[in-house]
Amino acid sequence: MKPLIEAAMVGLCSNHNTLLSGKMTIADLGCSSGPNALALVSIAVEATHNHFLQFQQPPLEVCVLLNDLPDNDFNVVVKSLVALQQTNEPVCVIGIVPGSFYERLFPSGSLHLVCSSNSLQWLSKV
Numbered sequence: 001m002k003p004l005i006e007a008a009m010v011g012l013c014s015n016h017n018t019l020l021s022g023k024m025t026i027a028d029l030g031c032s033s034g035p036n037a038l039a040l041v042s043i044a045v046e047a048t049h050n051h052f053l054q055f056q057q058p059p060l061e062v063c064v065l066l067n068d069l070p071d072n073d074f075n076v077v078v079k080s081l082v083a084l085q086q087t088n089e090p091v092c093v094i095g096i097v098p099g100s101f102y103e104r105l106f107p108s109g110s111l112h113l114v115c116s117s118n119s120l121q122w123l124s125k126v
Contacts (some may be wrong), residue, residue, distance in 0.1 A: 001117060002043050009047035012112050013060070023061045024048065029101040029116040031066040033073040038080050040115040042067070045092055064090040067105055073122040 012018050026044050031037045041064045052059040066077060074096050081094055097105050101116065 001040070005040060005043045005115070006047040008113055009044050010051055013048055013051040018060070018112060023063065024084070024112045025063045025065065025110055027065040027067060027097075027106065027111050027115070029067045029105075031068050031072075031077065032089075034075040037048045037066070037077050040117065044113055044115070045063060064092050064094045065097050065106070065111075066094070067097040067099065067101060067120075069100060072098070104113065 005012060018024060026041055028038075028041050031041075045062055045064065048062060049059055068074075068077075077096065099105050
């Protein structure tokens with residue numbers, strides 16, 4: 001999964017419209033609450049950071065939105081966020097969006113990358 005996310009981020013970081021806006025929003029639908037809760041978005045943020053370091057450009061402002069059902073233990077997710085923010089990763093704005101991804105969660109045109117692979121086993125409809 002990591003090579004796919006990295007390739008997607010390189011494409012997004014090279015996109016003229018993304019560069020003009022100076023911002024990127026990444027969402028993880030069905031983020032869970034265990035040790036893998038931040039795995040996918042961490043790869044995406046790191047790939048973004050590495051891309052701009054490689055080309056010696058200022059990094060984009062990154063917003064990461066984590067989604068899961070309201071019954072998820074978001075306290076565990078928030079504790080993981082603290083650990084992520086204490087690493088040398090670029091600083092990001094992070095939000096939690098409780099709700100079912102079968103419903104509308106975000107405004108149209110607001111997301112650049114959406115990950116949902118950790119929730120595929122739970123899909124009952126597409």
